[in-house]
Amino acid sequence: MFDGTPHELPPYAQAIGMEIVDVEGRVCLLKLAYRDDLVGDPDTGVLHGGVITASLDNASGWAVRCHEDWHDGESMATLDIRIDYMKPAVPHQEILIEAQCYKITKYIAFVRGIAFQSSKNDPVATSVAAFMIGTPNAQGANL
């Protein structure tokens, strides 16, 4: 079970209902429950692709925080993310999102992610992302 850093997921991740399932080494597993208000096609009940985008981005960011070289109190921001969609998510089933931060340098973290339902061998979507570490984070700087 998750016993890493005690921070909560950011507000947007909570708004779409993401939860941390497990963190092991550099790999973290999050889940996204099916919810009617996240549907992209009311005819089929399939979740909107944007929800998958958001959860892969969020899980990837979380993986950076779980890396052993991450220092608490540091700040980071997504530089870029590329997402490939393999198939629509099956309605009324939760989605699991696994992300692995496979390299951290002084300024950049590299992460890959996979969103799936029944099996990792049958992915809904995959992603590759880079994060900038040590971005400006002064309280209220954006206000």
Added chain:
Amino acid sequence: MKLLADMRQNNTLDLQAVLDHLPYTRFMGIRVEQRGTEITTIMPFDDKLVGNTNLPAIHGGAIGSFLEITAVIQLLAETSIERFPKTVDISVDYLRSGKPVDTYGTAIVTRLGRRVANVRCELWQEERLKPIAASHGQFLL
């Protein structure tokens, strides 16, 4: 999608009605403004969109999905498709931190093929010439 097919049949494409029809775009509060062929999408700021509470800044995931919505809206306007385009892939570049204000989006269909379309998008906030994010992606028609 039935709503879209009906709109095509009656020749009454209403992009805002499409956005209001989809639960997720409703959840995100996405709006659209159309002046002739020029389309601007709008993601009004809301506390639930925040990713960094310290700055505060909009979550990259919210920005990514808004880019995807912007691309699809442009495709609906430029084609006569009755099915919703499916994202094949999308690449998002985050250029500036998203401030806690409204975000605007615009898209260009770079190439429209028979099966796949390539779409580029840009998002900005207070200044049009200071984009906060850009994307390019392939969509299955």
